[in-house]
Amino acid sequence: MREDFYILQDGILKRKENTVYFENKDSRKILPINKINSIFAYGNLSFSSGVVSYLSKEGIPIHFFNYYGFYEGSMYPRETLVSGDLVIRQAENYLNSERRLCLAGKFIEGACGNILKNLRYYARTREDVQEAVGDYATSIETEFSRLKDAETIPSMMRTEGKIRELYYNALDEIFPEEYRIIKRTRRPPENKMNTLISFGNSLVYSTTLSEIYNTQLNPTISYLHEPFERRFSLSLDVSEIFKPILVDRIIFKLINKNMLDDSCFRGEIGNMLLSEKGKKIFLKEYDEKLKTTIKHKGLNRNVSYKSLIRLELYKISKHVLGVEDYKPLVMWW
């Protein structure tokens, strides 16, 4: 199994013959080429010549994140797996407005199903907030039931926005004062919760992109998000399903187990960032989460959370090929 490498420090990637090294003034680490799935670069990373073409040839993407931990861009290797037929059908599903609405709705359906799973979990375990959270869950269901009448993508997006707002309001009931969201702000995050959500969402987006790279799907053709929204907008679509499963659950754990203290954050309310320590803690949890396995009924064996992303992409491929209607993943556990 190939591994993801997370580089937090500043330094340089070097290639010496067929070995890739990460070097800085403190250390020198070997990255075994056959073991790398993707590289996540959080520090200032420079490259010696040869490393980029080598990684590209080996089909290894590098995802870059800025000072805030936000996604900046990727070095996406030259396309290796291209199926003209699949790309054409992906486009066909976008151009036909009925089909596009159908697929766009599926991503919201998956996201909403997983959001409700998260809330129901809390409604069960925390008696003090049970009623309030339950009410929010009901409102989310009501909002979701309007989705089938949506006739345009923007109206779907509005529904999705409302569902998220209700969700974050419910989370505010659950978590202590210092982790209130109040209103979700993006750039720069204004408080701890927003900081964690933004950091995690960027990660999921990049992981999904790496997985798309390993399929024949074209990452630039998407359904819920507009293909011009970002270069790899299909990754935005699929991430919607996995954010509640991966990011939100990690955040719940970090808060509930008191794993974060003030030294994990930098800056102040209004301009909050994860510190080096905070990033390390989050990335460790994230990597462990991706490796966690779950019994998959269809395949009758255990699969990792990360494979679930790949399987989701296979389901989308089959949908556009017209073999099987896409049913988005909703946590069954």
Add this chain to the structure above:
Amino acid sequence: MNNEAGKDNDCGLNDLEDRPETSIHAEVFLDSVRITGVKVNYYHICKTKLWLFSHNITLEKGDDNVALGKILHEDRYKKNSKNITIDGISIDFVKTGKRIEIHEIKKSKKMDAADRAQLLFYLYYLKKRDFDAVGVLNYPLLNKIEKVELNPEDEDATEREIEEIKKIVLGSMPVPAHKKICSRCAYQEFCFCGE
């Protein structure tokens, strides 16, 4: 394998022997569809696999077994320059007088029908190019060899298969069905990804 490159160039394949890593692409075009030995093999194993493979939906990246096989194969090449590939399948050419023998080494008879059909396709392909060839299936683990001759019925069957393959490839993707061999197939996840 004998190590002497024969001097009498009886079928024009000699020069292939002296060059390591030679590839011949055995393919027959039927309208727009390219038929290869691998596709003939998949036709006998699974129609869904044949369709996906033919539409360039391949799932080999990241599959450790496939990667290992590739490394082993590349490694073997260096040692054994007598190896020739047709269509990505390693073949040992042995000359016996006027006939070429195509040897396939197989671990078991599990995929017998598919292996045999693939070999017959190569024989058919060579015959179309006026090479008179005979196939040999080697089972070192079973201590057995089997000769495979292309008779007129086989030729007809191969031609029918080629037609069938074309139909499948040009049609829509065959719906996956559970088979015994699924557990060892790279497409298993693709076929049964639904919960």
